Amino acid sequence: GAVVSQHPSWVICKSGTSVKIECRSLDFQATTMFWYRQFPKQSLMLMATSNEGSKATYEQGVEKDKFLINHASLTLSTLTVTSAHPEDSSFYICSARALIRVSSTEAFFGQGTRLTVV
Amino acid sequence: GENVEQHPSTLSVQEGDSAVIKCTYSDSASNYFPWYKQELGKRPQLIIDIRSNVGEKKDQRIAVTLNKTAKHFSLHITETQPEDSAVYFCAALNQAGTALIFGKGTTLSVSS
Numbered sequence: 001g002a003v004v005s006q007h008p009s010w011v012i013c014k015s016g017t018s019v020k021i022e023c024r025s026l027d028f029q030a031t032t033m034f035w036y037r038q039f040p041k042q043s044l045m046l047m048a049t050s051n052e053g054s055k056a057t058y059e060q061g062v063e064k065d066k067f068l069i070n071h072a073s074l075t076l077s078t079l080t081v082t083s084a085h086p087e088d089s090s091f092y093i094c095s096a097r098a099l100i101r102v103s104s105t106e107a108f109f110g111q112g113t114r115l116t117v118v
Numbered sequence: 119g120e121n122v123e124q125h126p127s128t129l130s131v132q133e134g135d136s137a138v139i140k141c142t143y144s145d146s147a148s149n150y151f152p153w154y155k156q157e158l159g160k161r162p163q164l165i166i167d168i169r170s171n172v173g174e175k176k177d178q179r180i181a182v183t184l185n186k187t188a189k190h191f192s193l194h195i196t197e198t199q200p201e202d203s204a205v206y207f208c209a210a211l212n213q214a215g216t217a218l219i220f221g222k223g224t225t226l227s228v229s230s
Contacts (some may be wrong), residue, residue, distance in 0.1 A: 034217050043207060043222040044162070093161060095218070106152070107218055109161040 002028045004096050006110025013084055013117055021079045021113045023094030029074035030096035034107070035067075038091040050077045084117040091115075120145040120212045124221025131198050133230045141208035141221050142190040148210040151191045152218065153182060156205045165206075166193070198228045 003026040013019050023033055031052050036044040048058045048069050056069035066088075068080040077096075081088055091114050095107040121144040131137050143151070152167035168175045168182045168191065175182050179198075184191040195202055205225050209218040 032216060036220075041223075041225075044220045046212075046217050046219060049217050106164065106167065109163075111161045112159075114159075 002026075002096075002108045004030075004094065004108045004110045006094055006113055008113060009111055010114045011116070013115070015085055015117055016083055018080055018082045019084055019115060021081075021092055021094075021115075023077045023079070023096070023110050025075045025096045025108075028096075030077075031074060033071060033077040033094055033096045035069060035077075035079050036093045036095065038093060038112075040091075044093060047079075081115065084115070086117045089115055089117045120148060120210055120219045122208060122210050122219050122221040124208050124224060126224060127222065128225045128227070130227045130229065133198060133200060133228055135198055137193075137195045137198050137202070137226055137228075139193045139206055139208070139224045139226075140190060141192070141210075142188075143210040144189070145210070145213050146186075146189060147213065147215075149215075150211045151182070151184060152209050153180075153193050154207045154209065154220075156207065156223075162207060195226075198226075200228050200230050202226060203228045 005024045007022045033050040035047045038044050046059050047062045048056045050056045050069045050071040052071045052074050058064050071077040093112040094110040124141045149170035153165050154162035155165045156162040166180050166182050168184050179196045181194040205223045207223045208221040212219050
């Protein structure tokens with residue numbers, strides 16, 4: 001299957017600082033990428049849909065100014081957690097849909113980023 | 119928007135038994151229903167999916183059934199093995215048909 005690479009896989013930051021997470025599709029072009037958040041032993045909650053070259057679409061309850069999403073190219077989307085606080089600590093996972101595959105609804109996931117804010 | 123309910127939240131079976139996980143969805147326009155397996159600290163992996171034009175799909179020990187009228191779909195795992203132990207998530211496309219909305223997950227434990 002297609003490969004989605006997410007970086008970093010683990011990050012610890014101080015409260016008040018910002019953290020950038022990268023999501024790259026390595027062997028296909030992704031017009032759309034998705035960012036999910038997952039708390040321990042809970043499901044994946046969709047945060048936003050990121051479209052290449054346009055503004056992201058955020059789900060209800062997700063702060064746009066806190067979770068900045070940039071989808072600068074067909075292979076890269078970034079999520080920046082601004083002014084992070086301990087309650088932002090979570091597992092963040094991106095996924096991408098392949099542009100050219102017949103089954104274009106299949107989502108491929110990055111390996112996730114565990115963010116710990118201290 | 120699309121809402122996906124998943125049951126049970128935990129499931130314990132003996133090795134060799136079958137396991138069934140059920141999901142319901144709210145948006146009758148949804149037409150794609152994947153199942154993902156997630157091991158601790160790892161990314162979700164697609165194990166099987168079904169589209170609305172079929173009622174059942176099977177891949178070795180795993181099968182998925184879909185009832186569009188009732189808006190529910192189920193995952194069936196036969197001859198379970200300890201390595202099947204993981205969290206399983208069902209999902210359905212959202213109303214826009216762009217993103218996957220996940221159920222809350224089922225923690226499956228297979229004991230030998």
